[in-house]
Amino acid sequence: MNLPISLPTLPNIPGLPPIPLPVLPPPFDVLIEFMQTSEFMEFAVELSLKLLVFxxxxxxxxxxxxxxxxxxxxxxxxxxxxxxxxxxxxxxxxxxxxxxxxxxxKEIVTPERSHKFFYHLAPVLIMSLSMITLAFIPFFPVGPGEYWTIYYSEYSLLIILALFSLRPFIMIMAGWASNNKYTMMGAMRAAFQLLAYEVPLMLSMASVVILAGSFDLAKIVESQANMWFIVPCFLGFIVFFISTMAEICRRPLDIIVAEQEIVFGPWTEYTGMEYGLIMMSEYVDVAIASFLTSILFLGGWHGPGLHPLVWLLIKMGILSMFFMIGRSTWPRLRIDQLLDAGWRKLIPLALVQVFIAIVLVYVLKVIVV
Structure with missing residues (x-):
């Protein structure tokens, strides 16, 4: 049983008796005792490195x-x-x-008729959502069963998928709060587009989960030690790449922020560092999409010779280039073409990939989970 511990007394003052600090009740006494251990110092240093550096x-x-x-x-x-x-x-x-x-x-301009609290909250939320999503990605192993990640979870893929599903709500809030017809049109497009592409995104992830037998991103990478999942899941890779491009609003699937039609979609009214936060969140989303694509289909940190993190960053950099190159090479799709591609083309392809994964694992038993 842990008894309350007394903290050191205050410095002696000439002519006065020592003044002891009050005894802390549980659980604060245990917390103070833990903070004085070497394990806590190692934890604090590692967490600081993860939050402040990488x-x-x-x-x-x-x-x-x-x-x-x-x-x-x-x-x-x-x-x-x-x-x-x-x-x-x-x-x-x-x-x-x-x-x-x-x-x-730059001055941060607030539209006169906007819903000011929600208007200023939206850029903070969209950037926070991107940073929280990054916290669940494992980057390389540091020991048996241990990985360099801010927060390790056996259900990291499900958590990231749930965080992805929050993006349209933030965009709708930004479009509504700006009280502008262009922002509201962009918000409605966000709802249509992201809903249409979340279904094939989930189905393409499902084929990987079937092959790996886990929702843990680290376990998914370890399952690709002998063969990358792009080989048995090539259709799933194509569906995932296109769906992710739609989720992060990259050309040609960026109808949400079509400059020639609705200026900048739900983010039209933002200026100054609020605009900077929105733009930064877009590029963080590109990094997240590249990391996820590498982890799910391209073996993650597996590769010969180099440190695992170096391999993951190389793959992430190449994939980032492919996510960005569409802006200069492909024309933007109309909204009807975009929705048709999501609902009527990608979903059937994703279902075919799920069927192939089930056959490989449970019928032919080519891949042992």
Whole structure:
């Protein structure tokens, strides 16, 4: 039984007796005792590294900056242009620093007839949702059954899928709170698009879960030690990639924020750092989509020679390029074409992939779960 512990007394004052601090009742006494152990210090240092360095704040900021710069350079190369080159010693690398400073100096404008509380809450929620989603992704093993992740869960894939399903609600809230016809049209498009593509997204994930026998992303990666799941689940990979592109609103599936039609969709009215948060969340979503695609279909951190994290980052970088390249190569689909592709083409393909996975595991027993 843990008895209450006394904290050290206050420093002695000449002429006065020592003044002891009050005795803490349970469970605070146990908490204070635990905070004085070496295990707590190791936990605190590791958690700080994860939150502040990788996959936390420093990684998010660095990836967002490099992704924006890389996307602009990529589109410039496709268009036979140079892209940003004025700011920075080479290749305009500091252009994003200049853009960030510019956004910091911009005024945050609140529309007069907007629902102000929800209007300012939406950018915070959309960025927080992206960061929380990143917390459940395992990045590399650190020991038997242990992985470098902010929060490890055996149901990490289900949790991420649930977090994905919250995105349309935040977009609808932003569109409604802005009290603008363009933002409301974008919000309605978000509801239609994300609902249409969540079903094939779930079905493509289901085929991977059948092959791995687990909702744990780390176990899914370990199941691909001998063969990547893109081999038996090629149809599922195609469906997942397209559905994820729709979920993160990348061209040609970005009807939610079609600039030529509805300015910037549900985010039209936002300025300053609120706009910066929205843009940063979009690139964090690209990173999440790339990590998930690599983990589910491309073996995650498996690869010869290099550190597991290096392999995962290489795969993530290549996939990020493919998510971004559509902006310069494909025309945007109309909303009827987009919904038709989701409901009438991707869902049947995903169902075929689920059937193939069931046959491989339970009938032919080619893959042992």
């Amino acid at each position: 996959p936390g704040l420093a990684f998010i900021m660095l990836y967002a900056m490099l992704a924006v710069w890389g996307e602009r350079k990529l589109h410039a190369r496709i268009h036979l242009r140079i892209g940003p080159y004025h700011v920075g010693p080479i290749f305009g690398l500091f252009q994003l620093v200049a853009d960030g400073i510019k956004l910091l100096g």
